[in-house]
Amino acid sequence: MVLRASYGTLALLGYNERIVEGQQTAFFMLDGKCVFNCWFCSHARSAKTPNKFLSRVIWKEINLSEAANRAAKSPYIKRICLQVVSYPGYKKDVVKALNTFHGKPISVSVRATSFEEVKMYFENGADMVGISIDAATEELHRKIRGGSLKKVLELLEESSSKYPGKITTHLIVGLGETEKDIVTLIDWLLKRKITIALFAFTPIKGTKLENHERPSLTSYRKIQLAHFLLKEGAIEFSMIKFNENGEIVDFEINLSNFDELYIKRAFLTQGCPNCRRPFYNESPKGALFNVHSEELLKNVQLPDFSSS
Ligand code: SF4
Secondary structure, eight states: OEEEEEHHHHHHTTSOSOOOTTOOEEEEEEESOOSOOOTTOTTSTTOOSOTTEETTEEEEEOOHHHHHHHHHHOSSOSEEEEEEOOOTTHHHHHHHHHHHOOSSOEEEEEOOOSHHHHHHHHHTTOSEEEEOOBSOSHHHIIIIIOSOHHHHHHHHHHHHHHSTTOEEEEEEEOSSOOHHHHHHHHHHHHHTTOEEEEEEOOOOTTSTTTTSOOOOHHHHHHHHHHHHHHHTTSSOGGGOEEOTTSOEEEOSSOGGGSOHHHHHGGGBOOSSTTOOOTTSSSOTTSOOSSBOOGGGGGGOOOOOGGGO
16 A cells, blocks of 8 residues: 655644644545546546646655554644545555544545445545546546546435435536536535535646646636535525626625625635645645635635626
């Protein structure tokens, strides 16, 4: 088994003192040669990116027992997340890791292929299981990720009906879908009590999409806002107005009636409890697509709908 910890996680485990404000989840990667070929991923079969990268983050190899003991003792760590690369034989390594980490809730983010697999992780102690969608339309899913979106949605639906509130998914904004495509899917997932973690597409050198553009920050903010308002029950999907290009132009509610800081919570990193993923899809020098601490929300602007 090759286990890696993200750079930020090493600080939470006590290897250095550079703790990033807001990080409360320790991220580990079960690493190997992936059998899939997602165009955006640094671990894809065709990617030329070194394995120490996942997205734009560097991961260092670490011993499982040592990681588990340090994580159990760390006062900073509220959750453990196992990010699983689909290498041959990964399932037994996930089970071993689930049985070695202790004392903290564990999320598993994995390209599960059956309900039996999902069930096995819960039976071995997972608190939440993440089944990624990544690409939000059937066409993009088949092209960029391989396989059928319909099948992933069926697995998500079955898993969430058996484990309500315990299933997560990852969605990447900016792979070529419209705002309407992704918000339609968000609404479908929320109705099934599936937790959504939004990511802004980030081009990684060495991958097939290394020259693909990022989504605009304004578009990402609108999608975050739609997700938040739907999740909070502040709006119905039918209240979201789209133009002919599938861009959000209005929510049919007056955002200024809400407390500004409450509305800005839409821009905090979403996902499993305590998951803030600092700088996962942004550079420390640029704008934060996912804001990892409440303190930083003060500097964030609400999106301007007049530009759509
Ligand atoms: S939302 Fe966060 S903790 Fe949950 S599976 Fe995704 S990365 Fe892991």
